[in-house]
Amino acid sequence: MKIPSKAALLAAGWVAGAGPLVVAGAAEPGTRLSPVPAVPSLPATAPRPLAAGAGAPLAEGQGATAAFPGQSGAAPLKKDVPYVPTMESTVLEMLRLARVGPKDVVYDLGCGDGRIVIAGAQKYGARGVGVDIDPARIAESRENARAAGVEDRVRFEVGDLFETDISEATVVTLYLLPEVNLRLKPKLLAELKPGTRIVSHAFDMGDWTPEQVSTAAEGTVYLWRVPKR
Ligand SMILES: C[S@@+](CC[C@H](N)C(=O)[O-])C[C@H]1O[C@@H](n2cnc3c(N)ncnc32)[C@H](O)[C@@H]1O
Secondary structure, three states, X not given: OOOOHHHHHHHOOOOOOOOOEEEOOOOOOOOEOOOOOOHHHOHHHOOXXXXXXXXOOOOOOXXXXXXXXXXXXXXXXXXXXXXXXXXXXXXXXXXXXXXXXXOOXXXXXXXXXXXXXXXXXXXXXXXXXXXXXXXXXXXXXXXXXXXXXXXXXXXXXXXXXXXXXXXXXXXXXXXXXXXXXXHHHHHHHHHOOOOOEEXXXXXXXXXXXXXXXXXXXXXXXXXXXXXXX
16 A cells, blocks of 8 residues: 555654654664654655665664764754655656756755755756755765766755755755744745745645645645745
8 A cells, every 4th residue: 555655754753743853863773752663664665766876765763873883972863854755756746846957956955865956966957955964864865966976966964954054045845744844934935035946745834825736646745936025
């Protein structure tokens, strides 16, 4: 049975209103404060890398251990959203809906393994920036970009999406959660240039009516455009 991506993200351990998901850093692999099943066991996250040679998604905590062995005393990551990758067909629909082209700079806030930014560079020649709070995801993204041959067009940074300078973006992609989208909305409206397109997989922005809504095979995609100030 196919699990829709919205359900996949919610099933990956998030209980709305329960506060940020806290996963252990490198020091204590796998420790969780909420019951999160391993992501690869969910059918909706079946690995189908966009980039040649890209690795399959790792479970929460797993990547951090692999990428940074031997570190101890690392502070736990305070994630606002668990890691669940967007399926390939939905990635392509997000980029299509935003009409991504070679002049664009695509920011994926909470970029996971980098697949959206990498696909934007590979398929449309866009530049891109991925930001993720999890260093293991960023290491994976960089490796995937190398494998895809788009290292010169993309950049991946460890950081908190709420503290990242996004003013350079012409397209912002999101696969977060309803409450996180709402918290992010004032930043998007304040920092992005008018005309910047925002696409969100699965979740809307409350009372901000989208310009377009598309129902991709594995999930809904919403498009907004930052209005003139
Ligand atoms: C649902 S996944 C989406 C991954 C990717 N955008 C995709 O669609 O395939 C959400 C990602 O957000 C990251 N994340 C959670 N809270 C964050 C925060 N405050 N700042 C940056 N990244 C965060 C997680 O580590 C995870 O990789």
